[in-house]
Amino acid sequence: MVTGSREDYLICIHKLTQGGGVAKTNDIAQFMKVSPASVTEMMRRLAEENLVDYEKYRGVRLTRAGQRHAKQIRRKHRLMERFLVNILDTDAETAHEEACKLEHVLSDSAAQKLCRIIGEPEECTGCDDTCDGICVNHSLTQDTVASMNEGDAAVISHLRCENAEKIRKLISMGFVPGRRIVLENDLPFKGPLVLRIGDSRVALDRDYADLIFVDRD
Amino acid sequence: MVTGSREDYLICIHKLTQGGGVAKTNDIAQFMKVSPASVTEMMRRLAEENLVDYEKYRGVRLTRAGQRHAKQIRRKHRLMERFLVNILDTDAETAHEEACKLEHVLSDSAAQKLCRIIGEPEECTGCDDTCDGICVNHSLTQDTVASMNEGDAAVISHLRCENAEKIRKLISMGFVPGRRIVLENDLPFKGPLVLRIGDSRVALDRDYADLIFVDRD
DNA sequence: CATCACGTTTCGTTATGCCTAAAATATATA
DNA sequence: TATATATTTTAGGCATAACGAAACGTGATG
Incomplete structure (x- = not known):
């Protein structure tokens, strides 16, 4: 099993070797706020588990598994x-x-x-x-609510992340993957789309329609 | 600091002493799937930290802090x-x-x-x-959407949990604490209330109106 | 009230993950 | 190249949290 601490080391090495090359003991120690000695010990262990390639005094890099x-x-x-x-x-x-x-x-x-x-x-x-x-x-699907016609039913696949506020609004409105929606559009509105989610209706700004990816029935 | 393991012991003791009385070493060991020896040792430590009252051979119970x-x-x-x-x-x-x-x-x-x-x-x-x-x-506030009049604005404070399904529905409709709502009611519907949440309108069954607590402006 | 069985604790050991101090190695400088 | 400096490793310790085996209480039974 890979414990939390070991995982932190793996992440650290991953970050330090982002641009290629190896991670040095001291750099890891500094990053992890532990002593260099602790790093050496941990590298020995991670190497044993084949999560890193480790050469004494030379540095360390992640294996494929790591x-x-x-x-x-x-x-x-x-x-x-x-x-x-x-x-x-x-x-x-x-x-x-x-x-x-x-x-x-x-x-x-x-x-x-x-x-x-x-x-x-x-x-x-x-x-x-x-x-x-x-x-x-x-x-996944490329279909969004924007491509649905009146009366169409679909299941929400995932959401496009444009900005935080929009995602938040969508979730809070009930646009959560796995939920079944029906495009009703039969209310006397011009602007927003009207969708049925379960038992409730939601009026959705057209701007949001292409942020919701759906699997058509 | 109280580590995850210690916390598990506390929870275990809490559950075992739910109806009053003390928790016995063996029961804790069984519950926690560790040896009785480990339990004894941990009880000693938790007692030192004043999280449990522990009497050798007698049993253990949580202190107020525990x-x-x-x-x-x-x-x-x-x-x-x-x-x-x-x-x-x-x-x-x-x-x-x-x-x-x-x-x-x-x-x-x-x-x-x-x-x-x-x-x-x-x-x-x-x-x-x-x-x-x-x-x-x-x-918190005792006001709910049911107490709002046409045109009133408010901020959602929290939701009453009647059952999981209802809460889920409310969240999915956008009734999330902190969100500003306005009671519009100007749609040609008789049954449901019509509320504005941000840019969208939502039709809400009257049954749900008193599940949503609000802070009035 | 002595004894036995069961529950409980103590003791010695193990593994993880950290430390400091000392030794070994690598690198930079003269 | 030899030496000084910096980096890294090894060695020895400590705390947590677990274990099994052995010693120890407690309460029930004869």
Whole structure:
């Protein structure tokens, strides 16, 4: 099992070797706020578990497995951070600190579900190295509510993350992945779309229609 | 600092002494799936920190401080569980297991915010022993949407938790604490109330009107 | 009231993760 | 190249949290 502390080391190494090269003991120690001796010991252990390639006095880099692990946790961190900021309205710094703890505990499946709600942040655009192979959004439907016709039914697949406020509004209105919606549009309104979510109707600004991706029936 | 493991012991003792009396070493060991020897040792430590009253060979019970701690964590557990089930659509068993980890990491302030979104579950009704002194709802406004007149504006304070499904529906409609609402009622409907939330209009069943507590302007 | 069985505690050990101080190695400078 | 400086590792310790085995209380039974 990879404990929280080990995961922190993996993340640290991942960050320090972002641009290529190896991470040095002292740099890791400084980053992690521990003594260099502790780092050496931990590197020995992580190497034993094949999470890092470690050469004495030379430096350390992540193995493929270590990289996979580190990316997954960094993604969970971002997701929790965004959840705390966008949904719970936590200030950025507090959110970061709390995410540092939550990232070690959030399950893969919960992360996936969170991702479908708040979307994958900018860091993910184009599926760069920080989330490759994990981000679900890119393989999903391209249909949005904007493409639905009166009377159409669909299930919400995921949300596009344009900005925090919009995402928050969508969630609070009930646009959560997995929920079934029907486009009614039969109210005497011109502007907003009228959608049925379960038993309730919601009037949705047209600006928001293409932020909601749906799977058609 | 009270680590996750210690917290688990506190919760365990809290559960075992729910109906009064003391918790016995073996019972705790069984519950925690550790050896009795480990329990004894931990009791010694918790007693040193004044979290439990412990008499050798006799049994253990929580002190006031220990109780406060245990309750807070059990509340965080319930909140996370409900978040996972209601918002992320996780199945009950998985949610419980994940909540067991998250409960140790969730901050007080995040818990409070979560509570304001998903409301306090049934276990809290009447502020029984599982949440006394923590639950914010009871000190808040008694005004609900039902008491609003046409044209009135207000800010949503919190939601009454009648049952999970209703809370979920309300959240999904956009009734989230902190959001400003206006009672419009100018649509050609008889039954539901029509409210404006930000840019959108929502038709709300009258049955739900007294579940939404508001702060008047 | 002595004894026995069960529950409980103590003791010695292990693993993790951290520390400081001392030794080893690498790098920079003369 | 030799030496000084900086980096890194090793060695020995400490705290937490777990274990099994052995010693110890407590209460029930004869």
